[in-house]
Amino acid sequence: AYADDAVLRQWSDILLAAHLNPVYLDLEPIALANYRHATLPRDEKNQSQAILHISDSRIELVAFENNRFQTIKLEVNEFDQVLLNEIESVDTPVGDFWEEVGGRLANSLKQAVLYLQEEQDFSAFSIVYIASDSFVATNLLKLFDKHFTLAPVALWNTLDGVTASQSTTEFATQISNKSSFAGAFGTGMRHLGTFGDKESSLFHLSMLPQAK
Numbered sequence: 575a576y577a578d579d580a581v582l583r584q585w586s587d588i589l590l591a592a593h594l595n596p597v598y599l600d601l602e603p604i605a606l607a608n609y610r611h612a613t614l615p616r617d618e619k620n621q622s623q624a625i626l627h628i629s630d631s632r633i634e635l636v637a638f639e640n641n642r643f644q645t646i647k648l649e650v651n652e653f654d655q656v657l658l659n660e661i662e663s664v665d666t667p668v669g670d671f672w673e674e675v676g677g678r679l680a681n682s683l684k685q686a687v688l689y690l691q692e693e694q695d696f697s698a699f700s701i702v703y704i705a706s707d708s709f710v711a712t713n714l715l716k717l718f719d720k721h722f723t724l725a726p727v728a729l730w731n732t733l734d735g736v737t738a739s740q741s742t743t744e745f746a747t748q749i750s751n752k753s754s755f756a757g758a759f760g761t762g763m764r765h766l767g768t769f770g771d772k773e774s775s776l777f778h779l780s781m782l783p784q785a786k
Contacts, residue, residue, distance in 0.1 A: 605760030680721035
């Protein structure tokens with residue numbers, strides 16, 4: 575799943591020489607969707623789900639419903655990306671400057687949501703969950719909550735309704751942004767179906783030769 579570029583290079587060169595196009599699968603959005611799907615109440619599993627994932631290097635919207643999954647990278651300039659990375663160090667991000675920043679970011683998210691709903695036939699999202707890699711995301715949530723109007727936004731509490739180990743629970747008390755755990759939890763819940771067992775999860779990987 576994870577390897578250095580130098581290790582992958584020899585295999586990608588072989589594929590390119592055979593006129594095949596290698597595609598690198600980013601496991602982070604899959605992990606987010608996997609964990610979200612696994613912890614959904616039964617009556618919500620058939621509804622469209624949206625996760626706005628914000629990291630140091632990019633912002634992406636992860637969406638899924640039933641057996642469909644799609645990731646859209648938001649069009650955010652480098653300046654706004656830097657501001658998002660530093661927004662929690664600002665005491666009160668208000669004023670015309672931050673109004674313009676919030677408007678640009680909300681518009682990018684709006685375009686991604688409309689694309690999914692109008693072009694990809696996703697159902698309307700009842701809520702957009704925010705998953706940020708930062709241990710604090712108070713100002714970030716306020717910015718999107720104020721400027722994005724297509725659906726409510728909420729910081730994803732990945733420990734809500736979940737029983738975790740004592741060490742994890744103790745560590746989580748030191749962090750205000752519980753959504754930062756989502757990627758790690760989702761990656762840890764991946765399964766390899768080595769015995770052909772049918773899984774009810776959204777993503778299933780079988781290593782059997784006869785697996786479809």
